[in-house]
Amino acid sequence: MSENASPTPVAPARPPSGFPLAHARYRNYVLFALTSVFMFVGGVGLLLGVRALGQGPEAWAQYLDALGHPAVLALSLAVFGFSVYFTLRWMWIGRKIMVGRVGPVPGPPIPMAGLGLGGIALCFATGIGVLLLLGGVL
């Protein structure tokens, strides 16, 4: 393109009518984006745990005590709920990415629903593995 060419004129972006609460699809979309806030908080909580591990057994015991506080348990429950919702939606959307179908490429050998459910089952199995690792079984 020549240096003097003017940029292509585009209309300014505007939100769809009724966004973000008018339709279930919009609400679902915003809720999915909101998972990032809770998962970030969960990440900070895990980072504090790693820091306590680095500071010694006493700091670790204090960290575990803090986790048992009712407000922290309520927050952990919210983070867990949002992370499960994220996992289900991410894997359900991700099945379309995993297929990666562009143009006249043959369809996937297994149904799309199978890919989504397979991904969710993989996450469930990994979650069990994480629990076994944390609990000292593995």
Next chain:
Amino acid sequence: MKLIHRLEPLLWMIFGAGGYQLALLLPGLVLGVGLLGGLGFLPLEYERLHALASSAVGKPFLAGFLIGLFWHCCHHLRHLILDLGGERAAAPGAYFSYALAIVATAATVQVLVVL
């Protein structure tokens, strides 16, 4: 914003990779540490977990997982701010989100170096 626009492919790549990491690992970790550990149902012994986290595999794993988590969440947060605040919120939302990701990354590196 020019730099951020130039880095968009990289940011979306980290977002995607971080999303799969989160989907696979975060529910189990939050359930195990935050809920079952907090309630005392899961024995989270210091010696075993410290050895696991500070091992040659544990440290890089934790670095990748936590940094991926923070960048994924901050990239998603940027787009949440953009969606709710419109074009006016685009630049402040991007600066805020990525500054948060940089601070969280620095904190993660500092914690893991000490571990």
